[in-house]
Amino acid sequence: MKRNGFTLVEITIAMGLMTFVLMSLIGLMSVGLGSGKAAQIQTIEASALRMVQAQMRTNAPSAFSGVLYFFNYDGTTNATSNGAFLQCEVTTNQPTNAVSPANFVGVKLEFSHPLSAPATNRTTNVFHASLSR
Numbered sequence: 001m002k003r004n005g006f007t008l009v010e011i012t013i014a015m016g017l018m019t020f021v022l023m024s025l026i027g028l029m030s031v032g033l034g035s036g037k038a039a040q041i042q043t044i045e046a047s048a049l050r051m052v053q054a055q056m057r058t059n060a061p062s063a064f065s066g067v068l069y070f071f072n073y074d075g076t077t078n079a080t081s082n083g084a085f086l087q088c089e090v091t092t093n094q095p096t097n098a099v100s101p102a103n104f105v106g107v108k109l110e111f112s113h114p115l116s117a118p119a120t121n122r123t124t125n126v127f128h129a130s131l132s133r
Contacts, residue, residue, distance in 0.1 A: 004123070011071075011095055015062070015069060020044075031131065037072060037076060038072060040073075041051055041113060042084070043075065044071050044073075044075045044085075044086055045086075045088075045109075045125060046062075047071075048071060048077050048086075048088045048109065048111070049109060049127060049129070051069075052064065052069070052076075052088070052107070052109060053107075053129070054083070056092075056105065056107070057131070064090045064092055065090065065091055065092040065093075066083075066089070066091065067090045068087060068088070068089050068090075069087070069088040069089075069090070070084035070086070070087055070088075070115075071086040071087075072084060072085055073085040073086075081115055082123065083113060084115050085113055085114055085116075086109050086111055086112070086114070087111070087112045087113070087115055088108045088109055088110070089106065089109070089112075090108070090109055091107070091108040091109075091110070092106065092107055092108075093105070093106045093108075094104050095101050103130050104130065104131075105130070105131050105132075106128070106129075106130055106131075107128070107129045107130070107131055108122060108126065108128050109126070109127045109129070110125075111124065111125045111127075111128050112124050127131040
């Protein structure tokens with residue numbers, strides 16, 4: 001007599017393999033989502049760095065010390081912290097012992113995000129750069 005269909009053992013093994021594969025995929029998805037979010041934040045920070053650098057090349061760098069910039073989650077600038085995702089604080093120091101101190105400035109950009117979180121729970125990234133005009 002010929003039987004059609006699968007036995008209970010075959011179905012159990014197939015379900016076990018499917019469960020293993022699905023759990024692995026779910027684990028990889030969380031890693032991918034985290035990497036995507038980190039890449040988006042790094043893109044916003046790089047854009048902010050280019051913006052500040054361009055402004056410092058055309059204006060007096062010492063005027064930027066203590067300035068706060070706010071950015072939305074899509075990377076656009078925001079006039080205030082209301083609704084902003086990321087904050088950038090600019091600090092400059094113009095060395096007195098440089099070859100031509102009027103054309104050389106040290107810049108520190110401190111990024112904090114998300115602004116909706118309490119200050120103690122924010123992630124902070126700091127960038128140091130030396131710019132010459």
